[in-house]
Amino acid sequence: MLLDRRQLIAAGAAALFAPRIAFARAATERRMVFIIQRGAADGLATLAPTGDPGYAALRGDLIPELADQPKLSGLFALHPAMTQVGAMFAAREALFVQAVASPYRDRSHFDGQNVLETGGALPYDRKDGWMNRLLALLPAGNARGLAISATVPTALRGAIEVASYAPSALPAAPEDLQQRISQLYAADPQLHGLWEEALQTRAMAGGLAKGDAKGAAAVGQLAAQLMSGATGARVVMVETNGWDTHAGQKGRLGAQLTALDAVLGALKTGLGAAWADTLVVVATEFGRTARANGTGGTDHGTGSLAMLMGGTVAGGRILSDWPGLGEAALYQGRDLKPTTSLDALLAGALAEHFALDPEHAAPRLFPGGEGKPLADLVRA
């Protein structure tokens, strides 16, 4: 179901779901938000291993400011755009996990995102997403899922009905035209790819695509508003695009991270006391090459960064079985080698956050995941 802005204003945010879905009182106060970074966000620039002797040689002067950033640990420095996230880390509300990856090992955005969202072992292995399956594990009838986007993304699709809301809905006519253009370009390899990419970028809620911090903060506020109160959503997904920084990475990534930081900051502020019951997960489909390319950017890689934030997170820590950046340590001689299973991380965090049995929840949420769910990520 897709609600438009007028309905939202008329009904008020708290009554958003009342007309269609009847809710009992929430059995859980716990909330989780999944922020997906579509396009392969560069974990090596977000949480830069400037303490690794190989880093400067690989990245050169791609983002020179990183070298001057104070280190959070002996090895890692946070990108300077992440000021609010940095404050969360200092307040022990943020946990970073470096060198993670889903089971996916090729380098296609769409396939990689599909694995990340379905929790399967292979692209298009499963039709439903792990967030929808998470809803099924929560107390019956009490957990509401919501996507801040025009359509329901794969991670939230499945047997349980979820809502979606896009803050900047496009007028009806061009939307129809867009669909027809999609059909018109379907058989044209060049135009099809360009068009789908353009639509993906535009479809995102708010002004995130252009790194617009004000628009991004509005997305965070909106999400917080829709999660508030007894009938607010408990399982929410926010989509962000524009992470595919093949060129001009310094400026583009700075803008992207500024926007992401604004979303997270606004989310925390907007949730108020409910922040104490909230877990936010930020993850991407795969990382980027360890080495800078010839156009001031980085190309599709493997190992990346995942971030957990919120009042329940046992934060102020960086988890990493650091593989190193030496030539022999790189995956296929080019990418950060993944040493932690993203699925095991998410399964463990979600189970602890929602007080589920990890052994029971993990195979249901991430049937493609390998290894034991990680533990001690969330304060009991």
Add this chain to the structure above:
Amino acid sequence: MQLGAVALNRFGLGGKGGQDAPADPHAWLLAQFDRFDPHPSAISALPASDRLIVMLREARDDQKERKADARTQGGDLKAKAAGMGGPYRELRDAYVAAVGARTAIALGSDTPFIERLVHFWANHFAVSVDKVATVGLAGAFEFEAIRPHVLGHFRDMLSAVERHPAMLLYLDQAESVGPDSPLGTRAARRGRQRGLNENLAREIMELHTLGVRSGYSQADVTEFARALTGWTVGGLAKQPLLQGPGPRFWFAAPIHEPGSRTIIGMRYGQSGEGQAQAVLDDLAVHPATARHVATKLARHFAADDPPPALIAKLEHEFLRTGGDLPALYRVLIEAPETWHGAPKFRTPWEWSLAALRATGVAVLPGATAAGAFTQLGQAVWKPGSPAGYDDIAASWAGPDALYRRVEVAQRIAQRAGPAIDARHLAGELFPGSLSETTTSAIARAESGTQALALLLASPEMMRR
């Protein structure tokens, strides 16, 4: 694609609604040589370069005055002046008017192949309006140095281009001073640095004639820059010695580097203005120039990765005729590579013209045209570099660029109103060449406006 559709779209600027495709495409193209009008009325209403130079001089003086006033009377004045549009307002207006004229000429033209060539050469010899001195003069540059020579000799176009005030100012030639010239030595005695600027000399060799890495050396560039000293613009300088006879090209002997020059193994013993002209004349017929120009023409009319056979044919014809441009155009018209290759992705300029011509738009207000081309990613006469805009799909086929075209297609279709039947128009624009997908998308559209928007955004329309 059928030959009629190739003639209209690849060689021309796109078909017009209500006009049948040419029955004999080759003859239709050749006949345009005789019909082309180098001085259409849309241009004669615009200020010519002598007037624009006066405006530039006034704007510079005005700006200096304002700065001086701001210093003596406080900073507020500056803000006030900016609110009134600033000293360069008139020149920006001239730019906008020239964009409007260029667009109107292209939209109305019944010699679209030759107009395409005008655009091609103006981009080959690019000036860019991101430099303040070029803003007003960019249009005049195309109208005065390119159009009159588009059906002439490469040598004559080259000479007109390098003498045009827009080029002399854009590539800093106007300020280049021979160190051993009378003015250069005098300045040196007073401890002031006035010297050579190699910018134009280098770009002539690298971009306008020989092409990059074609065998000339840094020493050749410097020698050529010395030969070019004295080629400057009158009516701008403060010193009476450099005022010149008026607001136009002039050879300023007091800044010319004396002596003979050696460039790519040739000795140039001429004194004065003729020295650089002699170099230009040799560059104009150099084999590397023939190859460079042949490659660019082949890329424009055949494929991003130009077919070597077509390059060879054009190169041979260039050398055989000493750079006769119509002879090259005839090679293009006769070559199978131009008629049967995969279509080229249209640049924003080309796509807009095709969409507007298709829907019968004859004139756009200059400001609307300038704004639209900027929005679509190709501001007129603003490539940002003397290399001009790229002529390959990779530079233009981007997701956001495509999205904007669809938005503009929708807007053009809305303005066109219900009078245009897209199903009929499609056949006129792409005779016998419309895909089944596009035909059915148009047929199944929910309204006439939507059908037209789909046609303007169709894969056929995106390419030529």
